[in-house]
Amino acid sequence: MTTKSTAPNFIEDDFDDPHIEIGGLRIDILEGAFSWYIRSLDAVVSRDLDRRMADLEVAKGKGKITTLFLVDDYPGIRPSQVADVLMRDRPATGRIIDRMVAAGVIRRETSSEDQRAQALYITDKGHELAEKVRGIIRAQEAEFFDFIAPEDRDQFMQMLKRVYLNMRKKWD
Amino acid sequence: MTTKSTAPNFIEDDFDDPHIEIGGLRIDILEGAFSWYIRSLDAVVSRDLDRRMADLEVAKGKGKITTLFLVDDYPGIRPSQVADVLMRDRPATGRIIDRMVAAGVIRRETSSEDQRAQALYITDKGHELAEKVRGIIRAQEAEFFDFIAPEDRDQFMQMLKRVYLNMRKKWD
DNA sequence: CAAAATAATTGTATTATGCAACTTTCCCTT
């Protein structure tokens, strides 16, 4: 229809599912959208994490922490393997690695088996950093996520893992 | 300890919770971190959404869709109210609005009651766009999230809503 | 009426993101 309705395009009320209001406002179709909740949660979680790591070399952005752990745990790992875990393309991954090499937390060598490929190694500084970051992640899980009721934690985690794994399957 | 262990810093195996592997790699402490799953899901969901909206005026970034719906549903809404829903600061919100005004989808007036404040209104073009975007959101929910098993959908949605609302409560 | 709170903007610095084009190296088939 072309008539401009002033009435919000709301979702029908569901008896067991009261609608969501934010400061008295409803959010239209987003109220029932997985994407809205995932994206909103992400924004706040990521901001919190950035602040906790503000003075570290891996602050900001989504790939550096994972890359740090992968290189720390798997000496000689290749950028393409990292890209696969990150679900990001190689340019993006390469640039993450660039910055981490520049920060002196990892080291890049040419793979001995394959001259095209690189082998990544953690530096001492990087290893120390990884330990610090593990502490920060643990702290965030305990402090930030305290709004998840204890009785919900396991269920939510199971759910997230299942959804995540299915999503990966879809994109592999 | 200062000895550099080459063995991954893995989480203890949990009988009812098999560990997560990605391409044969484990992800260290992230395996048990809410933040990892939320941030990973976000990245893929957002990329998918960006692609679906690539040729529309509200592609990319996290605030524009919500802003569009809010302005469409609440004529005269103020930027600070939008910022509150977005959980973002006013500069960020202001720039989202700038771009949407430039794109001709919303219109900015000075509020009649408060000379400091603005009142936002949807344009005809913006209203049409909102309808298109509603279609895209619906399509994404159906197509992209098909990896969520039907029997999990309700539970996951309930969980997300609860977690989201608790998170908001924490930051208000 | 002065001081404090509120609404929004501007400035700055950093980072991310995706895509396409390109180089080098390896692998496999003929």
Add this chain to the structure above:
DNA sequence: AAGGGAAAGTTGCATAATACAATTATTTTG
């Protein structure tokens, strides 16, 4: 063994986001 195609990374380009601090203008409060 040679050549085509695949794979690993890099570079270039165009957009945009993001946070934070400082500033202007207006309104409210004491």
